[in-house]
Each structure stands twice: as structure tokens, then as C-alpha cells.
Amino acid sequence: MLTLAPVCDADAPIARVNPVAKLFAAFAVSTTALVAADWLTQLLLLGALLATVPFAGIRIGALARRLYWLWLAAGTVVIVNAVFAAEQTGAVLVAIGPITISSGALLDGAEIGLRVCVAATAGVLGFATTDPTDLADALTQQLKAPPRFTIGALAALRLLPLLGAEWRQIAAARRARGLEGGWNPLRRARLFGSTMFTLLVGAIRRAGRLAAAMDARGFDSEIPRTHARRQRMRRADWAVIGAGVLVCAGAIATSAAYGTFTVFA
Amino acid sequence: MIPVEFRGFAWRHAGRRAQAVAGVDLRVEPGERVLLLGPSGSGKSTLLAALAGLLTDDSGDQDGDVLLDGKPAADQRDRVGILFQDPETQLVMARSADDVAFGLENQAVPRDRIWPRVRESLEAVGFPYGLDRPTHALSGGEQQRLALAGVLARRPELILLDEPTANLDPEGARDVRNALRAALADTDATLIVVEHRVAEILDLVDRVVALGPGGALLADGPAAAVLAEHGDALAAQGVWVPGAPLPSRPARAAGDTALRGESLSLTHPGTDRPALDDVSFDLRSGELLAVTGPNGSGKSTLALLAGGLVRPTGGRVTVPGEARPLHKLPARRLATRVGSVFQDPEHQFVTATVRDELAFGPHQAGWPKARIEARVSELLERLHLAHLAAANPHTLSGGEARRLSVAGALAAAPGVLLLDEPTFGQDRRTWGELVDLTADIRDEGTALLAVTHDRDFAAALAGRELVLRGGRIAEEPTRC
Numbered sequence: 001m002l003t004l005a006p007v008c009d010a011d012a013p014i015a016r017v018n019p020v021a022k023l024f025a026a027f028a029v030s031t032t033a034l035v036a037a038d039w040l041t042q043l044l045l046l047g048a049l050l051a052t053v054p055f056a057g058i059r060i061g062a063l064a065r066r067l068y069w070l071w072l073a074a075g076t077v078v079i080v081n082a083v084f085a086a087e088q089t090g091a092v093l094v095a096i097g098p099i100t101i102s103s104g105a106l107l108d109g110a111e112i113g114l115r116v117c118v119a120a121t122a123g124v125l126g127f128a129t130t131d132p133t134d135l136a137d138a139l140t141q142q143l144k145a146p147p148r149f150t151i152g153a154l155a156a157l158r159l160l161p162l163l164g165a166e167w168r169q170i171a172a173a174r175r176a177r178g179l180e181g182g183w184n185p186l187r188r189a190r191l192f193g194s195t196m197f198t199l200l201v202g203a204i205r206r207a208g209r210l211a212a213a214m215d216a217r218g219f220d221s222e223i224p225r226t227h228a229r230r231q232r233m234r235r236a237d238w239a240v241i242g243a244g245v246l247v248c249a250g251a252i253a254t255s256a257a258y259g260t261f262t263v264f265a
Numbered sequence: 266m267i268p269v270e271f272r273g274f275a276w277r278h279a280g281r282r283a284q285a286v287a288g289v290d291l292r293v294e295p296g297e298r299v300l301l302l303g304p305s306g307s308g309k310s311t312l313l314a315a316l317a318g319l320l321t322d323d324s325g326d327q328d329g330d331v332l333l334d335g336k337p338a339a340d341q342r343d344r345v346g347i348l349f350q351d352p353e354t355q356l357v358m359a360r361s362a363d364d365v366a367f368g369l370e371n372q373a374v375p376r377d378r379i380w381p382r383v384r385e386s387l388e389a390v391g392f393p394y395g396l397d398r399p400t401h402a403l404s405g406g407e408q409q410r411l412a413l414a415g416v417l418a419r420r421p422e423l424i425l426l427d428e429p430t431a432n433l434d435p436e437g438a439r440d441v442r443n444a445l446r447a448a449l450a451d452t453d454a455t456l457i458v459v460e461h462r463v464a465e466i467l468d469l470v471d472r473v474v475a476l477g478p479g480g481a482l483l484a485d486g487p488a489a490a491v492l493a494e495h496g497d498a499l500a501a502q503g504v505w506v507p508g509a510p511l512p513s514r515p516a517r518a519a520g521d522t523a524l525r526g527e528s529l530s531l532t533h534p535g536t537d538r539p540a541l542d543d544v545s546f547d548l549r550s551g552e553l554l555a556v557t558g559p560n561g562s563g564k565s566t567l568a569l570l571a572g573g574l575v576r577p578t579g580g581r582v583t584v585p586g587e588a589r590p591l592h593k594l595p596a597r598r599l600a601t602r603v604g605s606v607f608q609d610p611e612h613q614f615v616t617a618t619v620r621d622e623l624a625f626g627p628h629q630a631g632w633p634k635a636r637i638e639a640r641v642s643e644l645l646e647r648l649h650l651a652h653l654a655a656a657n658p659h660t661l662s663g664g665e666a667r668r669l670s671v672a673g674a675l676a677a678a679p680g681v682l683l684l685d686e687p688t689f690g691q692d693r694r695t696w697g698e699l700v701d702l703t704a705d706i707r708d709e710g711t712a713l714l715a716v717t718h719d720r721d722f723a724a725a726l727a728g729r730e731l732v733l734r735g736g737r738i739a740e741e742p743t744r745c
Contacts, residue, residue: 154358158357161401173605174596176604176607178625198614209351212319213412217346217415218419228383
């Protein structure tokens, strides 16, 4: 199920870090993970990410549930890359009919999967510990993003869960009318299309009403808005950015010192 | 408090041929509290939108003037606050207090002055929770009170209320009215209210203005005088005039059981508390069973289960002549056994014209062509939809869409019809039509179950009433 609730308490250390600082640090780690093409750099980055978890006040169970799908996706990346590798090198591990997996291809696949995994974990640690409202505030106040974009996105986010409930209502109403997909894929597709159409008609009406309500409360006035909630870059926030950059530099330097560092090309 | 004036005001929505309102002349004195009455389509909401400065040049054509304090309303949005009827689409932020602060941020109020005003407004509307309460966790009535706090915090000199309680259950509506009463006692702002349910709002206003179709002025004066003089005409137009007699359509003797629910339970995945817990009932042909109870008591869940639309986690629903429980029937067959009418008619529309909408169920059920055509003509005639046969269902008015959704569910001649809040938010005239229509369907021998908050509707039609509380039967069905 889609959930956007943070995986930590509102007063956990990582939740108090400025969202822009967190996202910058996560961006640095993800970029390094995607650029580097060797095992050592990836493992060092992953180790550093996991090392922050106990100090950050993150609920391990909630984080594991959030990461589950991403790691599953990384697992499929491994398999796909191993099966469809351009050339199978080394010892043959699996040979079932047309499918062959050799040790060389499996290792290459695993390396790509690990890279996806590190980049995704960094992103989740950054985003899943951030309250959307805090993120919008920080984007507006630190990065000077236009409020029409940030507040508009927040308002849309608030309406998102309603769409799920509405979809179930519409689907029940279709069955009541005698419409059902059953096993016929064509009929299923048409039912999906018609349900989606009804959902969109409702969503557009709702968006129009919300926009009118926002404008009625002065959202489209030309005066520069003030901010009820202040987001600041404190020393600790700069330290988070610094730590993110240091971890990346450290991982690359260590890997280079061992002579394993390569760049993905 | 500011004076309000319409001078020869007319408005045509972009893309429409007819004007929504034409030639409106109206003056409201500073501090006056006015109830604006009129039938659906008399342009009441258009007048409020004009005062709130929400009619922009690109959304239609304007004639005449709308003046606040002698200046065009469009330039004075900061002095006006408007509360709409749908609470869901008025809240912007995820946290309650942030939502009240939103309107102050837009006014460029400095931060240190925002929070005292937020607290003050939340207190004024009797908001029962802390500042960080998630807005999605609030009930409709609580959301509407929060939206009201958002309006009050901006300290408007003109307050506009567009059917502020129409989308709420009775308890929520009462809380919102109490909040309005308390808040209006603290301000001397000018007030204009649009509301069908006159009785509940009458003590908040001192003047009533009644509009006819197109915004023509019908009556204007002190509330008591206008209602005494024009009460009958207003009731005929759809206004809920206090004291006007309501119809009563008692049932004849009920027949055999047409649908039976046995020990029905439903627990949603991921929750511990069942939405419905061990509920048994039977529904007989020729009667209307009203299902009542507070919000969250499981009424709508019961309707979904009784309609065979959701698989129960325990128990079963059966109709005579079907060995399988309803939720296992193929949809085409289900539609010939039980019809369900949802709260939002648009959720049920599956075709592009009113005529196709009525032919849909019988066609799915495999009726011969001649029989389908006869059935469609009969329904078009009976539900006064003949002149709309070629119209797109999504373009109908509220009352027409409601009639079409009932007709569509009836088309394949099921023996049971389930209605979820059929009279929700309807004006008095549509309400009367729905009562008559429902009584006719019942008296032809159809078994009816209506989930409803509407005491008047239940009193006019129900033979028995089933009261739910917390997912369980609080009171066994008794004669009303």
C-alpha cells in the first residue's frame, strides 16, 4: 500500500535535520553509487548508510517494510542482468533449457543490483524520514522554490488517499450495474478505462473546488507570503551535508587505494 | 463590516449560452445578516462567488457591478471570507493548525502574529484537538469547523457561507451551526448565507432575500415576514420552509422475505475492529427498511454487503431462488436480483447517454431487444427523464442525476433495491419527488433498504427501522 508517513518519530534526530540538507546528502551518496562500478565503494557506502540508522531514531521495522519492495526490485535487477548478460563467462552455474547463467554474469548482475540498492536506500533514508510539509517549507525557504509549486503539491498530496477510497466505491458501483472484468482481458481493460474515466471526472471537479477555496483565502494574491513554520540551515544541517560528502569521498579514496575503483561506463 | 451592492449584475459562465444570473440589483448594509434563498439554478452560488472575487475574466462574461464598500469585489478579496459546502476540498495542509495559518501566510502576516491568531480562531470554533492533529483524521463536521477557523483567522469584514452544512451528518451539522453561532457573536462582519434548510439557520439572520430563476428578486424583508407571506411559493420552489407539511406514504402490508442477511461481519484488512459485527436481518417485499445510526456505525458497509458488492468476512446474504450467496453471483446476474443506488450518482454511470444508461442493465441480463426498448420508454416516462434521453449523464443536475441512478438500478427489474443516503443534500422539491418515487417502487412490491440520516425520509416511508452502533445492531427492527 502507498504510504507517505515518515518511518521515524517527529522528534527523532534525523527528522529534525533540515530536509534540504538530508536530500543533498542522500543525493551525493546516490550519485556516487550510480557512478562507481566496483564492489568496494558500494559496500562502504551501504555500510555507512546502515551505520546511521541506529543513531537517527528510525523505526527499524517501518524502514524494513519500506525498503522491502526496493530490495526486491534490486533482486530482479540481479536476475535479469544475469540471464540476459551480453556474454556468459566463467563456470556455468545454471542451465535449464534456453536459460544459462554463468558465474561471471551472475557477479556482474549482482554488482548492478547492489548499486541500485545503495542508491535507493539513500533516497529512502532521505525522503522517508521527512515530513512532506517540512520538505515543502524547506524547498520554499532555502531553495526559493515557488509556493505555487510546493503548496500546490502539498494540497494535491492531501487529496491522494481520497482517490483510493473513491476507486473502491466506483468499482463496487460498476459491479452493481452488472459490469465485471472476469477472465476476459479485453473486458478487464475496458472496465479499468471506464473506472479511471469516472475517477478522473471526479478528481478534476475536486481540484477545481480546492483551487477556488485556496484562491478565496488569498493564495493567488500578489503579495509575497510569510512563513508560519520556519526552516533554517543550522550548524548540524551543514554537518549532515559535510558528512554525506565525506562518506562519498572516503569510499572512493579507500577503493582507489586498494586499486579497485572503476567508473561505470 | 462593509456594505455590499450588486448593480445590474449579470454573469454568463464561459461556454454556456444562458446567463447564470441576469440583472441583479441588491444592497446589503454594513453588519446586516442575510439569508439568500432560491431554487436550484437561481444563481445563488454565482452571487457568492462574485462577492468572493472568484469570477475571473477568463471564466465568463460579466455585466454590471459587484461592489464592496463601493469598490469592485475582485480587488478586495482580503476583506472577504467564504465557507463552501464540501469540507474535503477546502483544506490544504496535512496538519490542522497549518491549515488555519495558510490563509494568514497569504496575507503576509508576520510569523510571531500568526500563531496567536491561529489559536484564537481554533478556540472560537470549538476545535477539540491539538494543533498538529492530522486533517485527514477529522470527521466531516470537524473539518468544516477547521475550514471556518481558517476563514475567521483572516478577520474578514464580509463572511459568505455557501450551504455550510449540506454535506454533513446531523451531528456534524449541529456542531458547525453552534460554532457559527459562537463565532458570529464575536464579530460585526456583514454576513450572507445560502442554505436550503431554513429552520436551523433562521436565528443567525435578520433579513431574507428570495430569488427566482435567473436571480430575479421574489421577496425581501425580515425573515418572519417573508416566510409568512411567501412560505408556500418558496416551499414549492424547493426551500425547506419551517412548518410546511411533509408527505407521509405509509406502506401496505409487507410480503415474503426478498433478501436475508445472516450473521454478517466484515473486518477490513489491517484493522482489528470489525466494521460490521454479526448483523442479521431480513427484508420483505413491499416494505422499506430504514438503516440508521451515527457515522462509522457500519451503515454503508451493510449496504455494500447486502448488495453483494463486497465479500463478507463472516456470514452470508441470500435471495430466494439463488443457491449461492450474493457476493458469489456474476455481476450480470446480480443486477437482475439486487439494485444498488450509491450516494454519488456519477459513480454509477457507465454509458454516454441517459437512454443507454437505462438500457444497460437489461442488455447485460440478455433481454430481447423489444423488451429492452419497452422498459427504457417506460422508465424515461415514469421518472420524467424523457426530454433528457439523449443527454450525457454527467451533464445532469443533482436531482436529475439522482433520478437516473435510481432508474438505472431498477432497469433490470430486481426484486430488491438498496439506497445509500438517497436524499443527501437535496432541496425540498427534489426530496418530495424522491419520496414519491420510492413509495411507488415499494408499493409495486419491491423490497427496499435505505441507509439514511434523514429522519423525515424514514418517517415518511419506512415500515421498520434498524439502528446500528459501532458495527452492531443497537435496536432490532421495530415498526416506526
